[in-house]
Amino acid sequence: MQRLAIITTHPIQYNAPFFKRLAERGEIAIKVFYTWGVAVLTEKFDPGFGKSIEWDVPLLEGYEYVFVRNVSQNQGSHHFQGIDNPSLVDDINAWGATALLVYGWSLKSHLHALRYFKGKLPVYFRGDSTIIDVQSPVKKLSRFVLLSWVYRHIDTAFYTGTHNYNYYRNFLVKKERLKLMPHAVDNEFFSSDDSLHCKAAQEWRNQLGILPADIVFLFAGKLEEKKDPAILVKAFKTLISPTVHLVFAGDGPLENELKSTCEAIPNVHFVGFVNQMSMPTLYRLGDVFVLPSKGPGETWGLAINEAMASGRAIIASSKCGGAIDLVKEGENGFIFEAENSDDLSLRMKTLLATPGLINRFRKSSRERVKDFSLEHNCAILEKHMNC
Numbered sequence: 001m002q003r004l005a006i007i008t009t010h011p012i013q014y015n016a017p018f019f020k021r022l023a024e025r026g027e028i029a030i031k032v033f034y035t036w037g038v039a040v041l042t043e044k045f046d047p048g049f050g051k052s053i054e055w056d057v058p059l060l061e062g063y064e065y066v067f068v069r070n071v072s073q074n075q076g077s078h079h080f081q082g083i084d085n086p087s088l089v090d091d092i093n094a095w096g097a098t099a100l101l102v103y104g105w106s107l108k109s110h111l112h113a114l115r116y117f118k119g120k121l122p123v124y125f126r127g128d129s130t131i132i133d134v135q136s137p138v139k140k141l142s143r144f145v146l147l148s149w150v151y152r153h154i155d156t157a158f159y160t161g162t163h164n165y166n167y168y169r170n171f172l173v174k175k176e177r178l179k180l181m182p183h184a185v186d187n188e189f190f191s192s193d194d195s196l197h198c199k200a201a202q203e204w205r206n207q208l209g210i211l212p213a214d215i216v217f218l219f220a221g222k223l224e225e226k227k228d229p230a231i232l233v234k235a236f237k238t239l240i241s242p243t244v245h246l247v248f249a250g251d252g253p254l255e256n257e258l259k260s261t262c263e264a265i266p267n268v269h270f271v272g273f274v275n276q277m278s279m280p281t282l283y284r285l286g287d288v289f290v291l292p293s294k295g296p297g298e299t300w301g302l303a304i305n306e307a308m309a310s311g312r313a314i315i316a317s318s319k320c321g322g323a324i325d326l327v328k329e330g331e332n333g334f335i336f337e338a339e340n341s342d343d344l345s346l347r348m349k350t351l352l353a354t355p356g357l358i359n360r361f362r363k364s365s366r367e368r369v370k371d372f373s374l375e376h377n378c379a380i381l382e383k384h385m386n387c
Contacts (some may be wrong), residue, residue: 218286
């Protein structure tokens with residue numbers, strides 16, 4: 001049996017179900033080498049949220065893993081020297097890996113593993129970077145020189161979607177070394193127990209003073225500049241309807257400013273940070289999920305996957321890397337021009353003014369997201385390794 005060593009920094013709620021599913025299927029053996037070290041468990045710091053979070057879903061169940069000793073004096077994934085694992089190569093060799101999958105290259109030990117194992121084992125790479133954000137000519141050139149060199153050390157890059165594919169081609173990765181493995185979430189977790197979650201969502205709406213027939217636009221994510229929640233407020237103000245609501249779920253540096261701005265705006269609700277087990281209910285609280293990000297760095301937007309699996313209509317900005325693949329214009333949602341509040345407002349008004357359109361989009365989302373599944377991705381990886 002093929003043995004895949006997976007290198008990634010720390011357990012996250014998006015990858016853990018994928019690792020567990022691979023192990024359950026039993027087509028290949030896997031072991032995850034977490035390079036941040038065991039300190040990430042005690043501190044419970046999640047770099048994606050910039051704070052300590054106690055996730056309410058298991059992240060270490062159902063698959064083999066190890067926390068590799070990290071000797072960095074300033075541990076973390078925020079800088080190159082933050083991940084320094086002197087034993088990583090020996091640990092992988094001792095396990096008897098027949099292939100390597102590395103998540104991210106811009107960390108000392110991850111890059112070292114890419115370079116060491118190139119030519120010794122098949123080296124696979126996973127990253128979701130894009131080139132949709134504007135960069136200066138000098139930065140473009142320096143990145144081109146560096147990244148075209150880095151990606152010479154991989155055999156296959158499993159790209160997440162259209163923008164990620166264009167990114168790899170921009171840095172001279174040959175087409176034959178690119179394999180589509182789209183970003184996916186645990187669709188079943190969000191789609192199952194629909195009636196139960198709908199009932200809980202209706203109770204939540206009642207607590208917020210939202211009537212059953214009212215329409216709710218939902219934002220779920222970090223309240224930060226990159227996600228541009230302020231533009232959603234600006235667009236919502238143009239709707240002027242007592243039966244339309246805007247719900248913000250999440251916290252972050254813009255929270256107080258947004259709350260202050262919305263004090264005089266009717267029907268805007270803030271529900272705070274929502275942990276993973278409650279997310280299926282949260283998405284059903286809304287009718288339309290909106291991700292208005294302006295970047296830089298919104299490489300995909302996995303919340304769109306989650307909302308689609310929960311059967312929601314979608315509005316996403318053109319700077320959400322995954323929107324071009326997930327949202328089919330006029331079928332399950334709309335894509336608006338990032339930072340253009342008039343365009344966003346127009347899309348919201350179109351949904352409100354067209355009877356039955358939201359429900360049609362919701363049904364289409366459920367069907368469309370089936371092509372973005374963990375099972376599908378497991379099969380892609382297994383077939384690639386076993387061919």
